[in-house]
Amino acid sequence: MKLKQKLENRSRPFYTFEFFPPKTDQGFSNLLGRIERMAVFNPLAISVTWGASGSTKDRSLELAGLTQAEYGIETILHLTCTNTEGGMIDEALKGAKAHGIQNILALRGDPPRGAEYWIPTDPRFVHAKDLVAYIRSEPEYAEQFCVGVAGYPDGHPDHDVDEETELENLKAKVDAGADYIVTQLFYDVDGFLDWVKKVRAKGIQVPIIPGIMPIQSYASFLRVTKLCGTRIPSEIIAALDPIKHDDQKIKDYGIKLCINMIRRLYQEGHIQGYHFCTLNLEKSVRKVLEGLQWIGDGQKPAENKLIAESEEEREQAVNGESTLIITPHDATVSAMSSLAGKAPSEAGSVGRGELNHAATWDEFPNGRFGDFKSPAYGLQDLWDASSGLGVKPEQARAQWGYPKSVEDLTNFFLSYLHSKDGTTPFSSGPLFAETQMIIPHLEKLTKRGWWTVGSQPTVDAAPSEDEVVGWGPRGGYVFQKAFVEFFADPEDLQWLKNVVNKRGGGKVSFLAANVEGEYESNLEDDATNAVTWGIFPGQEVAQPTIIERENFLAWKDEAFGIWGAWAQIYPPDSAERKVLDHVRKTRWLVSVIHHDYKDTDALWTFLLQD
Template sequence: MKLSHKIAEYGGTRPFYTFEFFPPKTDQGFENLLSRISRLVSLEPLAINITWGAGGTTKERSLELAGLTQTEHGVDTILHLTCTNMEQGMVDDALRSAKERGIHNILALRGDPPRGEEYWIPTDPRFTHGADLVSYIKSSPEFASSFCVGVAAYPDGHPDRESDDDGELEHLKAKVDAGAEFIVTQLFYDVDGFLQWVKKVRAKGISAPIIPGIMPIQTYASFLRMTKLCGTRMPPNLMSDLVPLRHDDQKVKDYGVALAVQMIRKLVNEGGIRGVHFCTLNLERSVTRVLEDLGWAGGSPKVANKLISDTPVVPDSELVITPHNATDSATHTLSTAPSTDSEAGKGELNNATSWDDFPNGRFGDFKSPAYGETDLWGSSIMSRKQALQQWGHPHTLDDLTTMFMRHLHSKIATTPFSPTPLSPESLMIIEHLERLTRRGWWTVGSQPAINGASSEDEVVGWGPRGGYVYQKCFVEFFAETKDLERIERKVKGQGQGWVDFFAGNVQGECRTNVPDGGRNAVTWGVFPGQEIAQSTIIEKESFLSWKNEAFSIWSEWASFYPPDSTERQLLDSIRNERWLVSIVHHDYMDPSALWTFLFGDDAVV
């Protein structure tokens, strides 16, 4: 059913809500997301949203997932669709595939010109702005009657545009005038600012339903990353509330739930909002807790409505952290939801119930539905402006080495592989990272060995207070074939079972000494009253997933320069000729073990 019709006909005594999911990067994560969705569907969302990767990078997975949620779970599904960087015919193909799967709702996204400007991959000339995509669908004899089309809006301003509020409202009005029938907003945390923005939207003559995007805070680090990426404005008290909690992941999650509840109550009571959109990031516990605390999950809808209408809005300064027993309540709801026997992880040390509690590091658990981060609106994290300002015009290998060294020395804030400044944790091993980088082995991931540090440690701590965390040392870098062969020989001859490695190239080759099915837990924690949590695991599938992403970054970076330029030729050659290498040393009790292996007798560096 079309979402515009569902909203118009919605007669529930509590506001409606929708859930957003992204296609996981691994087969196991994809299968296990289906189990997760089956549980969340029991909470009766009005619709489910499935994201679409930039340039159609997740096309097949997005269509498959959307088809399954639409047909097998019987929930109306909204398929995200981007026009930026979509090659000729891809939009038509996606719309036909959606139509075949019984999908009647599209969220048309990304109204910017291609970020690579004239040096980006060829795009369909029909689609320069988001309004073009809306207009194309709504004016097409083939698609107009089949789809209800929605668009995105940015209450805090578009992160990639410098236009003022009036300019952003003009962009939004153009999309609605082209035929958009509903609006889903980017995440925000300033409710007062959002309500003022809604008044401006209505004053502009835009009457389409507005569904505010709510993202419960999961971890302090991910909160900082997402709000920076989205250009989100912060209420004055938000950071002052979060900073004292930042080293206790459980308290951050509890705060995130309490804040989301507070925001939604205010949106409903003061703004008359009829529904909200949850950006789940493929996580289930926090969203479930929010709905339970609102009184919207289970029970009588009339009771849920009473909770909203009779509950006063608490001033932000009096925001109360949800007690830990809220977790028990949410867990009870999940345990009573439909379950499947196929969900992986059951009975394992790192079982399915703890996959997403305290994610730490890039890898996480490859079986988790939340494995592999995604941009909310299907766009790149890079821009040509950023590339030229921070990474310049590399003509030689030495230029690339200089760029990576400047990042290590905090002279530039990012590299194409590291969207944030060097972490304090990396500073613990910076002399070793410098040595590798000077060698031309540009490091893109690493962590020091940690043997039982407090979970409250400001640099390496994570998880609840009162625990201890452990790490094996690992490092990732790009190297030439001759260097990889030296590493392989030394691992075989001197590794003595303590050293594991993975190496992959853009051609799809993979070299490793890890047996099939082998899994290396490189980060784990021991906390009072719960099982050991393995939060970062390196094994073949997760490495290959990251390897593919890493080499696509070289391609994207190269696309910012003219096709025949020295910069493009250099970056393309790196992509085509080098290997991504990941090395783990299992002796976490010796912080120098990996570096002694690499730099000691018969050094490979």
């Protein structure tokens, strides 16, 4: 059934869930199990995102088709139209139709590249309204699809226009034939309610479904809100700052915040429908719906009482009372005996208790160093936000200049280490405080021509409250093995392999891959390296950072894609394009781990030896 029909004459709250296609096969398989469990919450629909320029086309169609066929839930397929090759849009629409999908969310995608990017794209699609109009004008698609479009309560992150112009753009999409609006995520409820009034004043009467994203971790919150240009009310910043190193507290606060936001939207804005950006995670959405009493035994509309959010109440709710005391010695012994993955053996398996439950084994976003088996592994950018380089071409050129040689690139990465440049294509912000501890070592590697893009120092039982390296609940201890990741020439990789064999002593591991898919390592294919872990009162060992073959190779694809995207902001025959393309084609991405986390200089002494 088309979503437009399901939205008609609804008298109770409803919600939709958004998922993205995972980067790995096991993540994809485990996501299907997650969707099956979340289907019992009776969402009105499930939506599946579409990678920039159709980069996840096959996986998106496969996932949307399975959710439509296997779980009997209406599926909304996101479709971005810019920067696509000729024929891709028709191919996607025909594929959706073949899978029985009747709902499309029509998005622009990344800023149209066109002439500035010097690459060919389908000229028919420059804006989302072009895609809406195309679907409505083609007899094969006009009656097949219900079409939604995006709304931006905080303004479009890539549009340097005033609010009035942005509202006119939204009206143009609706006038082209859109049936409903799903908004980008937001946290300013007052601003959203004012925006809705302005939308209605424009004569736009189609349903508006607000996008809601529970905060899953501080890092993912900062990254996503920056990409989306989201306004963050000062009271939220004030609440997050004292707990930013404890992801569980952040997550619990995010649940309460979403409950309060939805209750206000329901009561003050009379808004019935909500679109949950799940980030492929399950627990927070479930707890929000339970808090609203929209699922479970006491299903009913939102009540008037808001969840209290005082610091004292958060401490009581999140921490509880615990008298368990641990020491650095206990933590080290526990870590040595307990470093093992906690993933279910199969998508639908459920162990005993919360810790091993299939719904909760991966409660947090899994970035490039996460568990590749997680449905949330390799968190992708949200729809219609900048991807690839994460900034506009003119901004990229202004920030990163015009490198014309390998020497220029070495100086560029050195400049970043010296805090002269705030970002690189591989780092969206300045260096972390803990990285300052190893700057002299990274500088020496970079001068050698090994451009570092990831690293961390050793940490041996530092208190979890430590302002530089601490994380997690209070009263715990955190640990890190030193590792460094860099791009190097084939000759340098050969040198590294030789010294690992001769002088590694079994304490040094490396992984290396190039753009062609060649892979080398002294690790077994199924080996798992936890390079960051923590021991906390009353909890099992937490392992937020893992380096293993599968997640390294997935990151490798993204890393070399960044070199390609960087090259494309310069003309094809330019010295900049040539040197960046040469680097992408010839260099290897290398990650080196030293397992002696009690010797702060072990990794650097090993790498910087003659």
